[in-house]
Amino acid sequence: MGRKARERATALALRRRLAAEGVVVRAARPGEGATVRQLVLPVDPEHPEMFDSLASMIDSGIGVTAAKGKAVHLVAENGRGELVAALSAISPFDWLQGTSEIKQPIKDALARSVVTVEALAVAPAARGMQLGQQLLKRAEELLRAEGCRLLIADFEPSRPHLARYYTRAGFSLLPEGQAMHVGLPGGVILPRESHTDCRTSWKALDAGITVEPGLMVQEHSQTPEPVPGGVLVGVLPSNWATAGLAP
Numbered sequence: 001m002g003r004k005a006r007e008r009a010t011a012l013a014l015r016r017r018l019a020a021e022g023v024v025v026r027a028a029r030p031g032e033g034a035t036v037r038q039l040v041l042p043v044d045p046e047h048p049e050m051f052d053s054l055a056s057m058i059d060s061g062i063g064v065t066a067a068k069g070k071a072v073h074l075v076a077e078n079g080r081g082e083l084v085a086a087l088s089a090i091s092p093f094d095w096l097q098g099t100s101e102i103k104q105p106i107k108d109a110l111a112r113s114v115v116t117v118e119a120l121a122v123a124p125a126a127r128g129m130q131l132g133q134q135l136l137k138r139a140e141e142l143l144r145a146e147g148c149r150l151l152i153a154d155f156e157p158s159r160p161h162l163a164r165y166y167t168r169a170g171f172s173l174l175p176e177g178q179a180m181h182v183g184l185p186g187g188v189i190l191p192r193e194s195h196t197d198c199r200t201s202w203k204a205l206d207a208g209i210t211v212e213p214g215l216m217v218q219e220h221s222q223t224p225e226p227v228p229g230g231v232l233v234g235v236l237p238s239n240w241a242t243a244g245l246a247p
């Protein structure tokens with residue numbers, strides 16, 4: 001069997017398995033916070049408290065149209081009514097509030113424009129059906145429709161299969177330990193370090209995002225130096241203040 005025929009056969013087998021399982025992807029509902037929390041614990045089993053706030057957000061029904069930023073919580077439910085996969089993605093409030101380089105209106109605009117995958121997990125018994133990829137795709141569609149322009153996913157380098165996983169989903173990977181740099185209107189370059197020991201990947205949800213060379217003063221020197229890996233430009237459109245992103 002040739003490669004194309006093999007791929008077709010795999011896709012068909014996958015569709016059959018999904019149909020047999022009766023899996024549907026939908027928004028998480030209030031009351032499902034604890035189940036989602038349990039599902040996503042393998043993302044970071046040593047820090048279960050990380051997922052408490054996701055569970056409360058789901059239970060309080062905060063959705064993608066939240067005024068202050070974006071939040072999307074999706075689940076996959078099988079034909080027996082069991083939740084077998086979950087994805088939560090929210091605006092990167094910690095990063096934005098922790099930075100002093102930019103003023104509040106730009107922070108608010110970034111919160112509407114950028115979303116981070118906080119958790120993505122598939123129950124072991126339901127793996128191999130590309131449910132994670134489906135959740136990512138659905139989240140992207142919803143977020144794009146909401147005007148989001150950039151999706152970020154951090155992962156532990158000790159799980160190298162995740163580099164392949166996110167690349168397959170169309171994400172670009174930054175080298176381990178490299179911060180992302182976002183270029184903003186007015187020439188400001190905003191660094192975003194990932195959580196300790198995490199590797200960052202990103203996906204443009206808008207064709208206006210490009211990677212450009214940039215210069216900035218690094219901690220160890222007073223002379224501007226090239227930003228490693230370049231600067232993500234277009235995360236906020238240049239007309240952001242009139243494009244519905246201003247508060």
Ligand SMILES: CC(C)(COP(=O)(O)OP(=O)(O)OC[C@H]1O[C@@H](n2cnc3c(N)ncnc32)[C@H](O)[C@@H]1OP(=O)(O)O)[C@@H](O)C(=O)NCCC(=O)NCCS
Nearest residue numbers: 042043119120121122126127128129130131132133155161
């Ligand atoms: C990552 C995860 C969501 C993928 O689930 P999925 O969408 O069902 O994906 P699949 O099971 O179809 O696996 C996709 C690929 O990753 C590989 N893979 C998945 N888990 C793996 C692991 N623990 N070690 C090595 N490879 C793994 C699979 O072999 C497959 O590769 P292939 O397509 O080349 O055969 C799931 O493994 C999971 O829930 N992991 C624990 C939580 C986690 O790490 N989340 C991601 C960080 S936010």
